[in-house]
Amino acid sequence: MKESASNVIHGHGVSLITPFNATGEVDYPALERLTTSLIRSNVHFLVVLGHASEAALLDEDEQVRVMDFVSEINNGTKELVGGVAGTSTRNAMRRVATFDRRDFTSIFCGTPAPLPSSNSGYIGHYRSIAQASPLPILMHHERAIVGQSEWVLEMANEKNVSGVIDESGRVELFDQWIQKRPSGFGLLSARDSMALPLFALGIDGVVSTIGNAFPDAFGEIVDLLDFGAMHEARLRHHELASLLRVMEIEGRPTTIKSVLSQLNRCSPSVRLPNTPVTEATHQLIYKAIAELPEHIGSKLLSQLT
Secondary structure, eight states, X not given: OOOOGGGSOOEXXXXXXXXXXXXXXXXXXXXXHHHHHHHTTTOOXXXXXXXXXXXXXXXXXXXXXHHHXXXXXXXXXXXXXXXXXXXXXXHHHHHHHTOOOTTEEEEEEOOXXXXXXXXXXXXXXXXXXXXXXXXXXXXXXXXXXXXOOTHHHHHTTOTTEEEXXXXXXXXXXXXXXXXXXXXXXXXXXXXXXXXXXXXXXXXXXXXXXXXXXXXXXXXXXXXXXXXXXXXHHHHHHHHHHHHHHHHHHHOTTHHHHHHHHHTTSSOOOXXXXXXXXXXXXXXXXXXXXXXXXXXXXXXXXXXXX
C-alpha cells in the first residue's frame, strides 16, 4: 500500500550544484557558502547529487564526501534527498543498499546508463533499486519519448517509490500522470520555466536549478502557486522569465554556474564533457541578471549576510 499523500515530498526543492575550482576539484568552501545560503532561504528541501550536480562526473568517493559535507552543514535544518548518479542497475542497487545516512529522507536515482530500450527496461531498473533501497526512491524521467514514458505510472504503484522528478516539462504527460497516479506518488518538475503551467495542472513541487542562485525569488513563485494565488505567481514568474529562458539555451549545469559566477558565488568551472557557456550566452545571462527587479537582489543579499 502506498504511503499517504500527506507524506509526498512537495514544494520548492533545489538541485544543489557541485562547485569546482580552477583545477577541476570540488570547491568545498564554495559548496559550504552555497549550502549555507540555501539553508537560510525559504527552500523546503535540497537534492544533493541531483540532476544539476554533475554527479555522474564525480567518482564514488567524491559523491560520498559531498553528501556527508552538505549533511554536516545542514545539521537537520532542511529535508535532504541524496542522489545516486545514473549508472547500471547492478551498481545502483549496490549503492542504495549501503545508503545509511540517517538524515536523508529519500534517494534520487538518476536515469540509468546506458538508456533502456523499452518501458520494461526502466521498470526492471527502478523496481530492482526500490527493492534494494532502505529509503523511498525518487525516479528520474529525463526525456519524453513517444511510447516510452508508460513506465512512470507502472512504477507509481510500487510501495518504495515515492515519486518522479521530470525534466521534460511536457504538459500532456503530467496531465496523464496527475489523472492516473495513485495516492502517495509525488510528481515533481525539474523544468524551472514550466513551474507555472504545471502547478496549474496539479503537480506537487519543483526541484529547481535557478534556486541555487535565487532561492527566495523562485521559492516565492512556488509558494504562491501552491497556495493557489495564480495571478500573483504569474507576476513573479514574469520577473524571472527572461533569465529562465536564457538558462535553457545551453542547459545545466553550465548556465547556472555562469549565473553564480556573475554573482561571485562560485567559479564557472565544469568537468568535461561539459564546457563553460559561450561568450554569447554569458552576455545574455549578464543582461538578464542586470534587468532583474531590485527586490530580487535584496532578497539574495539577505541570505549572504
